[in-house]
Amino acid sequence: xxxxxxxxxxxxxxxxxxxxxxxxxxxxxxxxxxxxxxxxxxxxxxxxxxxxxxxxxxxxxxxxxxxxxxxxxxxxxxxxxxxxxxxxxxxxxxxxxxxxxxxxxxxxxxxxxxxxxxxxxxxxxxxxxxxxxxxxxxxxxxxxxxxxxxxxxxxxxxxxxxxxxxxxxxxxxxxxxxxxxxxxxxxxxxx
Amino acid sequence: xxxxxxxxxxxxxxxxxxxxxxxxxxxxxxxxxxxxxxxxxxxxxxxxxxxxxxxxxxxxxxxxxxxxxxxxxxxxxxxxxxxxxxxxxxxxxxxxxxxxxxxxxxxxxxxxxxxxxxxxxxxxxxxxxxxxxxxxxxxxxxxxxxxxxxxxxxxxxxx
Numbered sequence: 001x002x003x004x005x006x007x008x009x010x011x012x013x014x015x016x017x018x019x020x021x022x023x024x025x026x027x028x029x030x031x032x033x034x035x036x037x038x039x040x041x042x043x044x045x046x047x048x049x050x051x052x053x054x055x056x057x058x059x060x061x062x063x064x065x066x067x068x069x070x071x072x073x074x075x076x077x078x079x080x081x082x083x084x085x086x087x088x089x090x091x092x093x094x095x096x097x098x099x100x101x102x103x104x105x106x107x108x109x110x111x112x113x114x115x116x117x118x119x120x121x122x123x124x125x126x127x128x129x130x131x132x133x134x135x136x137x138x139x140x141x142x143x144x145x146x147x148x149x150x151x152x153x154x155x156x157x158x159x160x161x162x163x164x165x166x167x168x169x170x171x172x173x174x175x176x177x178x179x180x181x182x183x184x185x186x187x188x189x190x191x
Numbered sequence: 192x193x194x195x196x197x198x199x200x201x202x203x204x205x206x207x208x209x210x211x212x213x214x215x216x217x218x219x220x221x222x223x224x225x226x227x228x229x230x231x232x233x234x235x236x237x238x239x240x241x242x243x244x245x246x247x248x249x250x251x252x253x254x255x256x257x258x259x260x261x262x263x264x265x266x267x268x269x270x271x272x273x274x275x276x277x278x279x280x281x282x283x284x285x286x287x288x289x290x291x292x293x294x295x296x297x298x299x300x301x302x303x304x305x306x307x308x309x310x311x312x313x314x315x316x317x318x319x320x321x322x323x324x325x326x327x328x329x330x331x332x333x334x335x336x337x338x339x340x341x342x343x344x345x346x347x348x349x350x
Contacts, residue, residue: 138249138291138327138328139247139248139249139277139291139292139293139327139328139330140247140249140293140328140329140330140334140336142247142291142293143246143247143293143294143330143334144330144334146293146295147297147334150295177277177291178277178279180249180277180289180291181249181276181277181278181279181282181289181290181291182279182281182289183279183281183282183285183287183288183289184279184281
């Protein structure tokens, strides 16, 4: 008896299918139901692989196609849900912004009226505006600055620190007045 | 040695003579004005604000720079404008000077026709050339701008 005492491994079984196995292996498989069943399973698997290779290029099986389409559908559903959430958020934000702008615009006339009723406040704004905006000024601006300094009418912006000494005081008033009367600028001084 | 001492004496006398002040010639003038007779006059700068207190003013005076040089800028009559106004030194000889001042206390702002400044002029010639004045701006106490009348006239204290 030349039969092998052990079951052949998968490589030897596959070799039997392709006529590459030894005689001992073939004899064992013929007499062994377990190995015969394994050989049948390998053959069936091989047939399915061969069948898949036989499909035209670029095509997939119907099962694979369904699985892929199902996955795509699930992903599309996720994306749609996320986009919907973003649209809801953006719409809310836009509505809030529009409301804020509307309230601001509606309040503008009221603000002007308040400024007229409070000369010191409107003056403070005017002074700082004059300092921040490049424009010609005259002795009245200097007078107002001096008056505001003496009455403690609020803080001056850094632009009024004309002599750059880190503070706004009478020295800046004096420097601005001298700038006002400078004759090398026919239109008066400017900040 | 006897010859050297007189030589030193001559040199010393010559040096002293050179350092002594001399009288200018009749037709010589100071600065760069034309060589002709020079007179000095004063002109008053007025601002007439009628019944409105004058808290700040700025005027511009134009003059003939060839004939006139401003040799002094003086303040006005009201206490608040008694100090010389702000002006630019360059304006004393360039044909145009800007004068500006403001009150330090609104309660002292004067009303009516107010002499706010006086200019002392050095004039090359016999008569005072025409000077023009222009109001640049003025303000009431509080800063509201208004338009008083600015005037210039020869001062009565002129020589």
